[in-house]
Amino acid sequence: MKPEVVLQLDKLQAKYDQDGQDLASMLEGLHLSDYISYWDYIQLDTLLTLQKPRTKIVDEPIFIMYHQITELYFKLSLHELEPLATRKVKATKEELVRRVKRVNRYFEALSNSFHIMADGMERSQFLAFRMALIPASGFQSAQYRLIEFASTALENLVKVEVRAQVNEQNPDAQTLYENIYWMQGATVEESGEKTLTLKQFEAKYTPLFMEKALAWRHSNLSMLWHELSAEDQQDKVLIEALRALDYQVNVDWPLQHYRTAAQYLARQPDDAAATGGTNWRNYLPPRFQKRIFFPFLWSEQEQSEWGKKWVTQQTGGLSEE
């Protein structure tokens, strides 16, 4: 036997001795087991059975798969953010830069591919199969909200109209959560009632959201930046990465998404209602939501013009209506 093989066997022997296991039995198991294949390793067969259209309309699988792809990117983002938020890894300046840059790459990929939605489906087909999806909506993406909790203080997620007023009163986490922008956003325009989409979402996820919102309140990215030394806080690469994250998650992706919603749902006689039933025109544009994870990294002017210039350019003025 080659010396390197003997060395590896010695290491295995030591490991199995320590755990009180029999190395010979383990080697027999290894001898009998199959080689791993690509398709088993990435669970390909399962993955490819997860697309279950509700209609026979041919473009519906595109809609399903692109949502699934997006959720995987959200999962990748949480894979970077959660270890920080749970303090499993130490949030040094270098660690923050490394992880935030990864998340930025994921969101960049999502923003740059959103035209798969905007241009890649027949509008008439989309408008038909969406009727079979009511009241489901991407609004109900829990990972999207967890990315927010892991990134910023709850104070920054309060609906902009009451943000200053609520925050002035030194509110507890429960009050902040009740005033979060999306709770208020998903309302039926005429009655002000919560949409069924929101009711379903709350019923399923409120316990999880409250748990994470509380647990990460003092360990989200914003808080972790505040814990750095004064010198590290001013690090240009870190500031650039955090600002890029704010832009990617709170301006660029929402604008690509809003532009797509406008393309499909607007410009027809009765302005199609969203499947989630929201007043989406007044809700989705980033300049109305003014979600900013790291307000301390933006000037007053940048904050007041959040999402504005870009939206007018990209939507041909739709948001100005």
Ligand code: HEM
């Ligand atoms: C043709 C494509 C799409 C259209 C027309 C569309 C439309 C909408 C509309 C109208 C809303 C407002 C809530 C409602 O009433 O339903 C919404 C919310 C949302 N959608 Fe989409 N959407 C599209 C694709 C996507 C994709 C691919 C994702 C990826 C997961 C997504 C994720 C979201 C999220 C996270 C929200 C909540 C945004 C917020 O609260 O600010 N959407 N969408």
